[in-house]
Amino acid sequence: HKHGFHQCWPLKLLNIVMGAVSVPGGILSTGAAGKKPFQWFPEGGTDGLLEKGGNILPLPHPKAFPGRTPTKPVRNDLAEIFPLAPHFHTLLPLTAEDHERYGLDYGLEVMLHTPTNSLLGSFGDLKVVERFYRSIPFIAGFAVEINETNLFDDIILPFPSYLERFDFNAGTSSRQLGPCGQDDWFWQVRQPVVEPAPGLRHPQEVIMELARRVGILDDFYRLINHTFRLKEPYALEAGQRYSPAETIDRMSRCWFGEEHDLKWFQEHGVIRYEKDVEEAYIGPFLQARLPIYLEHFLQRGAALKEVIGQMGLDWDFSDYTPLSEWLPCPSYDAVKKGEYDFIAVHYKLPYVYGSFGNDNPLINELCERNPYAYGVLVNANVAKAKGFADGEEVWLESPVRKVRVKLKLTQCIHPEVVGIAGHFGHWSPGMPIARGKGVNFNSLLPTDLEHIDKISTALDHCVEVRLYK
Numbered sequence: 001h002k003h004g005f006h007q008c009w010p011l012k013l014l015n016i017v018m019g020a021v022s023v024p025g026g027i028l029s030t031g032a033a034g035k036k037p038f039q040w041f042p043e044g045g046t047d048g049l050l051e052k053g054g055n056i057l058p059l060p061h062p063k064a065f066p067g068r069t070p071t072k073p074v075r076n077d078l079a080e081i082f083p084l085a086p087h088f089h090t091l092l093p094l095t096a097e098d099h100e101r102y103g104l105d106y107g108l109e110v111m112l113h114t115p116t117n118s119l120l121g122s123f124g125d126l127k128v129v130e131r132f133y134r135s136i137p138f139i140a141g142f143a144v145e146i147n148e149t150n151l152f153d154d155i156i157l158p159f160p161s162y163l164e165r166f167d168f169n170a171g172t173s174s175r176q177l178g179p180c181g182q183d184d185w186f187w188q189v190r191q192p193v194v195e196p197a198p199g200l201r202h203p204q205e206v207i208m209e210l211a212r213r214v215g216i217l218d219d220f221y222r223l224i225n226h227t228f229r230l231k232e233p234y235a236l237e238a239g240q241r242y243s244p245a246e247t248i249d250r251m252s253r254c255w256f257g258e259e260h261d262l263k264w265f266q267e268h269g270v271i272r273y274e275k276d277v278e279e280a281y282i283g284p285f286l287q288a289r290l291p292i293y294l295e296h297f298l299q300r301g302a303a304l305k306e307v308i309g310q311m312g313l314d315w316d317f318s319d320y321t322p323l324s325e326w327l328p329c330p331s332y333d334a335v336k337k338g339e340y341d342f343i344a345v346h347y348k349l350p351y352v353y354g355s356f357g358n359d360n361p362l363i364n365e366l367c368e369r370n371p372y373a374y375g376v377l378v379n380a381n382v383a384k385a386k387g388f389a390d391g392e393e394v395w396l397e398s399p400v401r402k403v404r405v406k407l408k409l410t411q412c413i414h415p416e417v418v419g420i421a422g423h424f425g426h427w428s429p430g431m432p433i434a435r436g437k438g439v440n441f442n443s444l445l446p447t448d449l450e451h452i453d454k455i456s457t458a459l460d461h462c463v464e465v466r467l468y469k
Contacts, residue, residue, distance in 0.1 A: 002460040003319060003327035004453045005064075005084075010324045016290045022180055023283035029290075031055050033282040034185060036273045037255045038229060044288030051288075057227055062086050064455070066296055070304040072103050072311060081307060083300045085457045093123055093132035093447055103311055108136050115142040115159040119149040120425065121355035124445030124459050125400040142203060146430025147356050157206060164196045165203070166244040168228070168251045182280045184272040187256070189248055189265040202244045212241075230254050294322040319455045330451060331464040335416065340464035342378075344398065346422035346441040349373060355423055355442075358434035367424075367437070374438040375408030377419035378467070383409045388467065398444035398465045405439055407467075418465060420444075 001007060012029055020026025030042040031054025038056060045051030046066045053063075062068070062085060070083045076095045077088035095102055116122075123129040133139065133152040142159040143150045150156055167190035196202075211220040221236040224247075234254035236242060242250075249262035256271055265271075278285045301320025308315045318327060331343045351366055352358060358367070367373035376396060378388065388394060390409040395402055396418070403425070413419050424438025444463050445451065451460040 001458060001462055002329045002451055002453045004458050004460075005455040006319060006321070006324040006327060013292065013324070016292060021283055021290060022286065023281060024180070026283070028180060030282065030286065033279050033285070035276070035279060036185065037187075042282065042286060042288055048289045049291055050286075054282075058229070059227065065291065067300045070300065070307045072307060074104070076104065076106075076108055078102060081304060081311075082454070082457050083304060084297065084455050088457050089122065090452060090457045090459050093128045094449065094452075096132040096135045097128065101313075109138065111136050111139045111141075113139070113141040113149065115144045115356070117147040117149045117355040119152070120147075120440050120442060122442075124442050124447035124451070126440075126443045127400070128447045145356060145359055146428055148426065148428045150430065151428055157203075158197075158200050159203060160192075160196050160200055162190060163193045164200065165192055166190060166248045168248050180281060180283075182275060184274055185279075186270050186272045188270040189252060189262065191266060204244045204247065208241070228254075297322050314449075316450075316454055319453070329460050329462045330446075331460070331462040334464035341466045342418045342464070343416060344396075344418050344420055344441070344444060344463050344465045346420050346461060349421055349423065352421075352423045355440070358423060358426060358437075359431040361433060364433050364437075371408050372410075372419075373421050374406065374424060376405040376439060377408050377410050377413045379413050379415040380409040380411050382415045383407060386467070387469075392469075394467050394469050396439070396444075396465055396467055398446075398463050400446050401443050403439055403443075418467070 012027060015021055015027045015029065018026070021029045030050065033041040033054055034056060040054060040056050042050060042054035043052040049065055051063060051065060062079070064084045064086065067084045068080075071080045073080045075088070076092055076099075078091040078095060079085070079088040082088055082091075092108070095104060096107060099105065099107055119126075119129055119133065123132075130152075133149075136152075139153050140155040140157065141150055141153040142157045143153075144159050144161065146156070169187050169189070208217060208220065211217040218238040221238060224230065225235045228251055230236065230251065231254060234250045236247070236250070245262060252265060253261050260271060297320050301317055304315075304320070305317060331340075334340050335343055349367075349370075349372075352363060352373075357363060375391075380390075383389075388407055388409070390407065392407050393404055394407060396405045397403075420439050420441045422441040424434070425440025425443065426434045426437070428435065441461075444465065445459055445461065446463070447459065452458070453460070
């Protein structure tokens, strides 16, 4: 949300003041701590304040502390003028609209994407997002279905399902480690259950072949070795070629010992390690300080003002404050002025992931049986006062899009909002089962600097809407 950092930080601040960080009854506010197969732990940095959150993989990630020194942008995502942000891709459609406004003399020329549906799930206003995709001369994408994003691809590469491919530690302790609790550490190797269809290649093979053709395969190996902590004699060697199975075998032996190779995992499935007290309940053992007064926000904000002044941009610096205060998003003001009737909010369903996979017949059947999936939720009392009936089709209009929706009246939603499950609204011919069902929430969102959080770059996910027949 816009001003989203300062909406969330007070929730953490209360627990920080109470000392309830990563302890039972408090917040899970760091990553994990572990001792096997490697040692990793949340660590302090500048002034002893928490910088390394606790991740077994050495993946560098921008952080709000200590932040970075702002400079004029050279990247299309404008990372340089968001010195406290952890990610920046939200800005790409804006720079594609007007490079010169941000001092850039180039645009993106090539995009290679995973089999997600970023057109519907990663941005906002579809008109702006579609212009962004059309501005890129060449796009190649992996696909498990021909969704809306794939419609912009020049080349579509079929992506094997989880039953057709190898992956190292997929979905387990290499990426998302539970930071507290006595459950064992566990690692597994994803293995193909069936042979891939003819012509279907493992994504690792595709990426390695592309890297070889452009002459960066050895550099790619160095990146893999660093990311997965591969040391001699298990590190990928320059000038060599590896199949997915060979790569997984090297990773397994490096992490878990020579006896735990790919064959071992094929026979045993999973390896487990018991936690000790320091791993299970890391709060009392945390070797880092946690900030209360965000002094560096003032410093980064002052430096950013100078850069923004040189660029001649109109900028909101209200979030660069060391203590949080309540700041309303634009939709709040629009509703208070009577310009719109409701604030639209989105929610997630436990059996749908993002904006893809909805063409699965089983998922679609669940959605059709659940009236809270494809329908737009409206408070029953408010709806009846406006003359709306349960199941009625009406127009829902935001500042950037108007769409026909089916209402679901309920007492389980606040009278000032409407609720939309944030997964649907497909129109791709490649998704005939999901096509035309539900609403794509992101497409209702204005996409401009006014609706970007100036700390995190998050797109404002509160949007003013009206309902009418």
